[in-house]
Each structure stands twice: as C-alpha cells, then as structure tokens.
Amino acid sequence: MTSSQEQFGAHAAKYAQSEIHRAGPSLPVLLDFAAPTRQDRALDVATGTGHTALALAPRVAQVTGLDLTEAMLAHARQQAGAAGLANVTFQPGDAEALPFPDAAFTLLTSRHAPHHFHHLDRFLAEAFRVLEPGGRLVIADQISPTPELQPWIDTYQRRRDPSHVAQRTVAAWRELARAAGFGWARDTLVPYRLEFGWWVAQSGCAPETVRALREHAASLTAEEQDAVGLHFGEAGELVAHTEQMLVVRLEKR
Numbered sequence: 001m002t003s004s005q006e007q008f009g010a011h012a013a014k015y016a017q018s019e020i021h022r023a024g025p026s027l028p029v030l031l032d033f034a035a036p037t038r039q040d041r042a043l044d045v046a047t048g049t050g051h052t053a054l055a056l057a058p059r060v061a062q063v064t065g066l067d068l069t070e071a072m073l074a075h076a077r078q079q080a081g082a083a084g085l086a087n088v089t090f091q092p093g094d095a096e097a098l099p100f101p102d103a104a105f106t107l108l109t110s111r112h113a114p115h116h117f118h119h120l121d122r123f124l125a126e127a128f129r130v131l132e133p134g135g136r137l138v139i140a141d142q143i144s145p146t147p148e149l150q151p152w153i154d155t156y157q158r159r160r161d162p163s164h165v166a167q168r169t170v171a172a173w174r175e176l177a178r179a180a181g182f183g184w185a186r187d188t189l190v191p192y193r194l195e196f197g198w199w200v201a202q203s204g205c206a207p208e209t210v211r212a213l214r215e216h217a218a219s220l221t222a223e224e225q226d227a228v229g230l231h232f233g234e235a236g237e238l239v240a241h242t243e244q245m246l247v248v249r250l251e252k253r
C-alpha cells in the first residue's frame, strides 16, 4: 500500500465532506481556465472523492475520475449517483502510468494532488501522451515561494500528511511543463487560508505531531514565517497558514 492510499484511505469521509475541498476557491478558477465544452472527453487525475470530476460532468460529454485510493473513489461514485450524473465514471489507477491509449482525451485536470506524485515528470509525460493535439491540462496545486523555503515546507507538510512528496516552485513547474512538451498558456495564484486546528484534524494528527508542527513553525525567522504564510495569534500561538495554489493551463500545441 502506498502512503497516499494509507493516508487518504483513512480520511476519505472527512475529505468528501470538506467544504473547502469540495468548492474551495481554486475550483472556479480551474473551471474557467479549462473552458470545458459539451464536446470534451475529460480525465480528472487523482480525483479523490471526485470534487473536480463532479463539477466538470455537467459541462462535458464525459469525464473519468482516476485515483490510487479505492476508499476515495467509493465516495466519488456515491456522490455521482446521488447527483444523477450518468456521464462520469471512476476507476483506480496511477497518475504516473495512465491506463489509457494515446490521445484518448481532450481535457485533463488535476487539483490539489500533484504534490503527492513521486515523479511529476512522469505524470506530465503521461498527460501529454493521453491528450489529443490541441488538448489542455489544467492543474491546481500548492507551491513554495522560493527554492530555499521548499525543504522547510515539505517537512512541515509531510509531518502532517506522510503522503506529501514535494511542493514545487512556479519556476520548477514551468521547467517541468516545458520539458514535457507543453505550452504554458495562463496562470494565477489563489490563496487558501487554512486554520491550524482544522488542518491537523483533517489528517488525524496525534498530539505529538501537533507539538512537532508548532516547534517546526517556531524554528523560522519572522521574515521566513511571513514568506511561508504562517499566522500567529495575540499570544504568539500558531493559528493558521496561507497556501498559495498555482492554477495553470498547459496546452499540447
């Protein structure tokens, strides 16, 4: 079992019900950048409990949601059934080895998930392969402000969720997208303020993990704390952090 399957398998129900994951502010921006049409054959990679695939379904001809974790897919299928959506299917599979023929889709999306992928270059190569020429890939994923702060951020995120792999900078994303053959069409950053108590509860963190996270936050200078988006209360306690979500439209030209 992978660390993603372990982590998301244990917390699938919380994820399915979380309002910020279901309808948080990256979703309308992703949909705007994707510009879905009734002709699109869409694939949502690492769909989780299907929030993005379910939002796409009424706007496209058909959509497939793919994920490593069966427990997440079970919630996605249930929600599709409850909403009466007949053009969405969910299946297990790995983002780094997409189980589809070349040029099978016109639109790919992946929201709040690529920071879990071990080899982003393999995912991007696979995305390029399964897209038709003229197709687009729209990503929403959290980024690090600088390469210097990325190791601190990755440690912070991984303590809370061991399936976290890497929170890359926008420059790293640009280089990886270019190397895979994509044109970089359009991007923006969408801030997510996440309350600390809620954030650790979502991942089921033990009290010693919460303590370690607070200590990790205290290990930065005030300037670095500001740069990584940490927020402190009047008594100096950590109350929240703001993650910047990169939303980007890549094109197979």
Ligand SMILES: C[S@@+](CC[C@H](N)C(=O)[O-])C[C@H]1O[C@@H](n2cnc3c(N)ncnc32)[C@H](O)[C@@H]1O
Residues within 6 Å of the ligand: 004, 005, 008, 021, 022, 045, 046, 047, 048, 049, 050, 051, 052, 066, 067, 068, 069, 072, 093, 094, 095, 096, 110, 111, 112, 113, 116, 117, 118
């Ligand atoms: C934060 S959740 C997904 C969020 C979802 N896309 C949304 O819009 O709400 C991350 C998901 O990535 C999945 N995942 C992680 N690595 C994966 C991989 N290599 N291939 C497919 N799914 C993966 C996990 O199982 C988990 O369901």
